[in-house]
Amino acid sequence: MKPTHIEHIGIAVKQLEEAIPFYEKLLGTPCYSIEEVAEQKVRTAFFKIGQTKIELLESTDPEGAVGKFITNKGEGIHHIAFAVNDLENVLEDAKNEGIRLIDTKPRKGAEGLDIAFLHPKSTFGVLTELCEDKNK
Numbered sequence: 001m002k003p004t005h006i007e008h009i010g011i012a013v014k015q016l017e018e019a020i021p022f023y024e025k026l027l028g029t030p031c032y033s034i035e036e037v038a039e040q041k042v043r044t045a046f047f048k049i050g051q052t053k054i055e056l057l058e059s060t061d062p063e064g065a066v067g068k069f070i071t072n073k074g075e076g077i078h079h080i081a082f083a084v085n086d087l088e089n090v091l092e093d094a095k096n097e098g099i100r101l102i103d104t105k106p107r108k109g110a111e112g113l114d115i116a117f118l119h120p121k122s123t124f125g126v127l128t129e130l131c132e133d134k135n136k
């Protein structure tokens with residue numbers, strides 16, 4: 001699999017408007033993008049620290065992944081995302097290793113990245129996202 005770096009850490013929040021000013025202060029850097037990802041039923045806000053981003057996630061639908069997470073667990077770290085090269089092959093390898101895939105094929109996520117999730121039940125409880133930036 002050999003990720004090149006941690007692409008981002010996803011944090012579920014109830015309200016972007018409340019969380020953004022806090023993270024701007026904590027990280028000492030402005031939020032550089034707010035984007036709705038309709039397919040994922042979230043609004044996202046991004047901060048950059050070196051090569052890694054912090055992605056705040058606000059639910060737009062209580063039945064979506066983040067909506068359910070907040071109902072069941074409250075706000076907090078939702079997922080970790082690793083940058084990889086050749087995501088399709090990495091997914092194939094993961095499947096062959098017996099890792100449970102949520103997405104068997106890459107799909108489009110925030111910032112135009114190709115993304116795919118691994119199920120937390122086969123990654124020691126951590127929802128894991130793999131991403132590839134094909135625009136690089």
Ligand code: CMX
Pocket residue numbers: 010037040042044055057065066068069072077078079102109110117119120125126127
């Ligand atoms: N981290 C760790 N465990 C999680 C989790 C998370 N983020 N979300 C759910 N789970 C666990 C639950 O705790 C639950 O565990 P138990 O059975 O032990 O209680 C189990 O997974 C099932 O939870 P659920 O609430 O019934 O949720 P679903 O099975 O319907 O969905 C999941 C869980 C991970 C398959 C779904 O959230 C998913 O497909 N996630 C990937 C997509 C996503 O998260 N999109 C939002 C972010 C998009 C973005 O970054 O752009």
